Amino acid sequence: MDDIDVSPESLNKMLEHGDYLRQQGYRGRFAPTPSGDLHLGNLRTALIAWLRARLFSGKFLLRIDDLDKPRNRLGSSEKIKDDLSWLGITWDKPTIFQSERINIYSSVLSILRSEEKLFPCTCSRRMLSKANDLQNGPFLYSGKCREKKKFTEYRNNRKPSWRLKVAKEFSFLCGDIIVRRADGLIAYHLATVVDELTLGINEVVRGQDLAEQVFAQLAIIKALRQGPISYKHAPLLLDFEGRKLSKTNKDHSLVFYRDKGFSASKIIGLLASSLNLVPKGSDLSALELLSELKNDNNNLKSIFNRKVQDKLTLLF
Template sequence: MPVPDHLLMGLEQGQRWRAEGRYRGRYAPSPTGVLHLGNLQTALLSWLQARQAGGLWLLRIDDLDTPRNRPGAVEAIQADLRWLGLDWDGEPMLQSSRRGLYSSWLSWLRRSALLFPCRCSRRELAGLARYPGTCREGSGGWGWRDRRLPSWRLRVPSDDPDRSGDVVVRRADGFIAYQLATVIDELVLGISDVVRGEDLREALPAQRSLYRALQQPPPRFHHGPLRCDAAGRKLSKREASAGLNSLREQGLDAAAVIGLLASDLGSVPSGTRLSAQELLEHLTQKGIHVSHS
C-alpha cells in the first residue's frame, strides 16, 4: 500500500533539507539519569563532526519510555552540554511531543498488513540473535489475552538484505518502540548523518529494515568507540560517579574534561586543556575519527 499523502506531507520539510545536501546531525540522549563520560564522548564526536562539516547539530530528547525517565534529567542534560560548550541549533525536541505522528505511521503499517501481533516474552527470546518468526503466521489476535497485550512486529521479508528479523514497533506495554520512533524522527528532521556509540551498531539492521518498510532512504551512520570502566565494561547511567559532578568535585573544569575526552580518543596528548571550539579548530585538518556504516 502506498504511503498516504498526509504522512508524506509530514516528511516534506525533512526531504527538502536532505535534498539541500547540508549536514544535519543530532544528539539524542534519554532522560533516564546523568550523562556519563561515554555519553559525553559521543556527544562531543557528534558535535565535532557537525561543526566541522559546517552543518547543524540538533538536540532531541528520547523520552518516550516514561517509566524510566527521571525528574530533572532533561534540564541536567542541557546544563551539562552547555557547560562543555556543546551548543545545539534551535530548540530541544522531545519525542513525547510526537506520539501522534508515530501512531499515524503505526496505523498505516498495520493497515498495510505489514505488522503482526507477537506474544513472545523476553525470556522466550533471550539469547537469540534475531526473532525466529514464532508468531508470524499465528492467530493470537491483537487484543488482551492472559491480562497481556501483544507487541506489534514489522513483518520483514525473508530476503531482507539486513536479515534483521521481524522488528518490534510497538511494545506489549503500549509504548512506541525505540526503533520506529528514531527512524521517523530522522526522516522528519531531515537528518543526514547519525553519530552514536559503537554499541548501537547492532540497531542498524532493524532500522534499515524500517526505512525500507516506510519507503524512505536512511541517513549515513557513524559509530564512535565505546568508553568502558576499569573492568572493560561499557559505562552505564547507573554509575553516577562517571558523570560530570564527580569530575567537578575532583576540581576539573570544562577545558580539562574536553581535554580528557579528546586525549582518550587519541586526538590530543594526555593532560591537554582546551575548549570544545579550540578542539574543533585543532581537528579541522586531521578529521574526526568515527567508523562509517
C-alpha cells in the same frame, strides 16, 4: 492502536520535508535518554557528533528520547542540557522531545498496519528465549505469530505487541521487530527512525554498543520507502575494569568531575586526548578543538574504524 491526530497527508509532507533537509547539507544529532546524569562516555560520543556537524558546517540537533516514562528521572533533561552547554557543545533550534511526537509515531503505525506490514504478537520473552536456545547466531523472532490469518483473543490475557514484517534481506539479520510494545509504548526502533527521517538527519553518530541496531532501523526505513541514512559508531569508553560505563555510577558522571574542580576545557582535553585528537594533558575549549581539527580532521574520521574500546585509564 492509538487515536491519530496526524493525517497520512501530513505525515507524507513531514517525510518529504525531512528528505529535502537531508539534501541541503549535513544534519546530525545527539539523542540521550533522561534516565540519569550523562557519563563521560555519553559526553565523548556527543562531542564526536558535534564535531562532525560543525566540521561540515551543518546542523546539530538535540533530541531527548523520553518515551519510556518509567525510566525517566525528574530534572534529567535539564541537567543534560546544562552539561552539554557547560562543555560548549551547542545545538541548533529548540530541543526535541519524543514525548511530544507520539501522534507522529502513531500515524506511522496506522499507515504500516493499513499496508498489512504489521502483525500482533503475543509471544512472551521466555517463549522466544526457549526458541532461540535451539539455534545459533543472533537472537531473532521465530515468526510464530506472523502468519496468523486472524487475531481474535489475547493469549492468557496478554495484550499483543506489534511487529513489523521485515523485508527478506533483513529477516536473518534482525527478524520481525517490535514497533509497539505490549504495554502500549512506542518501541525505540520506530520512534528513532521516524525522528531521523522527519527531522532530516543524514548521519547518526552513536556508540559502538548500538551498531547491531542498524539492521532493524534500516528495515523500518525500507518499510517506509525512504532513502538511506548514514550510521557511524564510535568506540565505547569503558570503566577502569573494562566494563561499559553506567549512569548509575556517579563516579562516571560529569557532575562528579565538576565537583572535583575540573574545568570544561580540561574535560574537553581529556575526552579529545582519549581519541588521539590532541596530546594527553591538553586543556582547550570545544571551539578551540574544532578550530584545530578544521586544518586536519583525518583523525576524527579514523575514530569509526577503531576496534579497540578505550578505558577510563586513558584519560588520566
